[in-house]
Amino acid sequence: MGRSTLLFDEMTIGTDTTKVGTPVPPVEGTPPASQVATLPMDGLQKEEDPPRGIRLATRLSLTIAVLLASCLSLALAFATWRANEVTGERIHENLKLVPALYSSFADSEASARRQQVKSSAEQPGTRALLAEVRAGAETFHDSAQDFARDLGAEMAFFFDSRGALLARSDRAAGEESGRDFSAVAWVKRPLSDLTESSAFILDVKRKKALFLVAAAPVTQGEGRELKLNGVLAAAFPIDDARAMELGHLMSGEIAFVANLAPRGASPETAVVAATAPLRGVGFQGILASTRALEPIFGRGEPFGPLEFSSKGEGYIATALPIKSGSGEVIAALVVARSKDLELAAFRQIRRGIAWIGAFVLMASLPISSALARRISHPIEQLAAGAEAIRGGQLDIALPRARGDEVGTLARAFAAMVAELKQKAALEKWVAEVLRRPGDVTLGSRAVLAADQALPGLGVEKLFAKRYYVLSVLGEGGMGRVYRAHDRDLDEQVALKVLTRSTFGEGTQAEEVLKQETRLARMITHPNVVRVYDLGESEGSRFLTMEYVPGTTLSELLDRRGKLDLAPGLQIAKQICRGLAAVHSANVVHGDLKPRNVMVMANGVVKLMDFGVARGSRVGENKEGILAGSVQYMSPEQARGAVLDARSDLYSAGVTLYEMFTGQRPFESEDRETLLKMHLHEAPRDPRTLRPELPDVLCHAILACLAKSRVQRPATASDLERALLRVKI
Ligand SMILES: Nc1ncnc2c1ncn2[C@@H]1O[C@H](COP(=O)(O)OP(=O)(O)OP(=O)(O)O)[C@@H](O)[C@H]1O
Numbered sequence: 001m002g003r004s005t006l007l008f009d010e011m012t013i014g015t016d017t018t019k020v021g022t023p024v025p026p027v028e029g030t031p032p033a034s035q036v037a038t039l040p041m042d043g044l045q046k047e048e049d050p051p052r053g054i055r056l057a058t059r060l061s062l063t064i065a066v067l068l069a070s071c072l073s074l075a076l077a078f079a080t081w082r083a084n085e086v087t088g089e090r091i092h093e094n095l096k097l098v099p100a101l102y103s104s105f106a107d108s109e110a111s112a113r114r115q116q117v118k119s120s121a122e123q124p125g126t127r128a129l130l131a132e133v134r135a136g137a138e139t140f141h142d143s144a145q146d147f148a149r150d151l152g153a154e155m156a157f158f159f160d161s162r163g164a165l166l167a168r169s170d171r172a173a174g175e176e177s178g179r180d181f182s183a184v185a186w187v188k189r190p191l192s193d194l195t196e197s198s199a200f201i202l203d204v205k206r207k208k209a210l211f212l213v214a215a216a217p218v219t220q221g222e223g224r225e226l227k228l229n230g231v232l233a234a235a236f237p238i239d240d241a242r243a244m245e246l247g248h249l250m251s252g253e254i255a256f257v258a259n260l261a262p263r264g265a266s267p268e269t270a271v272v273a274a275t276a277p278l279r280g281v282g283f284q285g286i287l288a289s290t291r292a293l294e295p296i297f298g299r300g301e302p303f304g305p306l307e308f309s310s311k312g313e314g315y316i317a318t319a320l321p322i323k324s325g326s327g328e329v330i331a332a333l334v335v336a337r338s339k340d341l342e343l344a345a346f347r348q349i350r351r352g353i354a355w356i357g358a359f360v361l362m363a364s365l366p367i368s369s370a371l372a373r374r375i376s377h378p379i380e381q382l383a384a385g386a387e388a389i390r391g392g393q394l395d396i397a398l399p400r401a402r403g404d405e406v407g408t409l410a411r412a413f414a415a416m417v418a419e420l421k422q423k424a425a426l427e428k429w430v431a432e433v434l435r436r437p438g439d440v441t442l443g444s445r446a447v448l449a450a451d452q453a454l455p456g457l458g459v460e461k462l463f464a465k466r467y468y469v470l471s472v473l474g475e476g477g478m479g480r481v482y483r484a485h486d487r488d489l490d491e492q493v494a495l496k497v498l499t500r501s502t503f504g505e506g507t508q509a510e511e512v513l514k515q516e517t518r519l520a521r522m523i524t525h526p527n528v529v530r531v532y533d534l535g536e537s538e539g540s541r542f543l544t545m546e547y548v549p550g551t552t553l554s555e556l557l558d559r560r561g562k563l564d565l566a567p568g569l570q571i572a573k574q575i576c577r578g579l580a581a582v583h584s585a586n587v588v589h590g591d592l593k594p595r596n597v598m599v600m601a602n603g604v605v606k607l608m609d610f611g612v613a614r615g616s617r618v619g620e621n622k623e624g625i626l627a628g629s630v631q632y633m634s635p636e637q638a639r640g641a642v643l644d645a646r647s648d649l650y651s652a653g654v655t656l657y658e659m660f661t662g663q664r665p666f667e668s669e670d671r672e673t674l675l676k677m678h679l680h681e682a683p684r685d686p687r688t689l690r691p692e693l694p695d696v697l698c699h700a701i702l703a704c705l706a707k708s709r710v711q712r713p714a715t716a717s718d719l720e721r722a723l724l725r726v727k728i
């Protein structure tokens, strides 16, 4: 590591010190300036393109549209589900009425047919025909056909008084004649009781049809003379027309399902009559799958509800057994209601709602996009503002203040912009101050005198085997401050060598200093000078801390008098932040004054010497207080009382007073008088010295200067909040 590089202390102000050249060992890893310039710039210039996405407004309006559409579909889905439920329940209820309706229909139908046959049986011609025992088979057959036609029956029968078949219209003359029907229930009753009868019969062999048959006795004579000559019967078909009639009555679809299987075999069904929608429906499968065959055809019980679908339509049905005269189940009546038909009205309404929904959705699109734009516009404005700030442009349009979260964001943004502007103003102002030629820093003034005063420790000498002293930064009441290169850490530090008399070994001051330094070391904050270590070398106590390339606030005030509002406020706020950090580490600064506030060229302000000054005063009387500090001292400190955070706020108040008016609130050549003034005299309103000062600022300064600490702002953050309210 050679001493080839010369680094100039550029932060010392004035022409004669800017060239205080000090040979410094080059910092490892730092390439020479010439090399830096020739570094390839590709990597720096390439900025990653931001990811492209859907605009916020579009996303918002789309979200609203999707939400609306989902709400609508959800509502429709729920309504459909409910409608299905309700319809199902209603159909079930209605189907419960089917048995009663059917039995009344069947009864009236049967009684009408019996009456019809009875009146034909009572006709003299009929009586005469059956009284004529010797009438030929041809005659009976012709008469049976005439009767069938007249009665509108499918077939007519004549039986003799013993129940033997004389003729039937649907067979050839003489065929089956003499066959005994006396055991058949509907023939037996007229024979034995001389009353009419009726029953369902199923033609399994020929027509595969269901009939309602009615029979009536044909008699001769009256009273005691009454004589049975035979029986007249007619069979009426249960056909599609009857099914339709029943369908109207029951407001449903009807199917007569006959069991064509031989007696004793498992049921084999076929639709023998039905309303149009149920014709050709495979009931065998439906009844089998719903396990309805056994209850209906085996046990002769009604069955329902059973659900099935045919030709894309859903039905709910109930089935009733139809029994023959002997009580055997020969068929089933299926009464079905179409769910779709019942839901038709609802579906129409649903279609209407869907159309209206679609219309609302279309109409809502422009409305929601306008709404979304209203929400997103300020955000876009803020985003554009942020971009502009990134580009160094601070005069940006901000959205109007609103009461919502965007408003909060806008206000925070405006505060941030104001802050940045103040910072920029401060930077500019510091740069201007530093540019003025011909000035010599206080520090450098001290250099000449002090350097000669303390031989053995000086520029270009190695101190404590570790610190290579580069220059003298200044001298204060506690000792001298050097800029040094820490060889161990290979970085620049500020080295404060404390006066031996005050911080001698074993003194109480040394103890307090150790304690305070232990706490101070913990503080890492941009507005606080970092304290590194407390050390000792050849009987001298020294303190190492962050080297701050800048100038003290006191120098700035000496040069320019009172500060402009924007840079002043910026410095004041940073002082507050630094103080808040110091206080939160349970450290009381105890010596806040412009000489202990460093201002860097980039506008960053740093507090120094917190806690350290207190160490120097332990065990001393008021005389021991540094001359430069009395002007900033709180009344409680003047009294020798215990200090707390609010004592620092008093000193901050004096500092702010000086910054904004160019004068301290209390001035006197005599230390005692000054202390008394702090204790008892009310400060002049700063506006008497600078009328344009904002009220909020004046109130904040005067609040800090309250004699009683309870009347001061409670914390440094409170003071900062007050300063943030100052509008300039
Ligand atoms: N960490 C530092 N970085 C850069 N310069 C510093 C640092 N600390 C002190 N200085 C410089 O050294 C000078 C002397 O500081 P010092 O704290 O010893 O005295 P003071 O603050 O001027 O007076 P007092 O003793 O009353 O606090 C300061 O004015 C400042 O210019």
Ligand SMILES: [Mg+2]
Pocket: 476, 595, 596, 608, 609
């Ligand atoms: Mg100091």
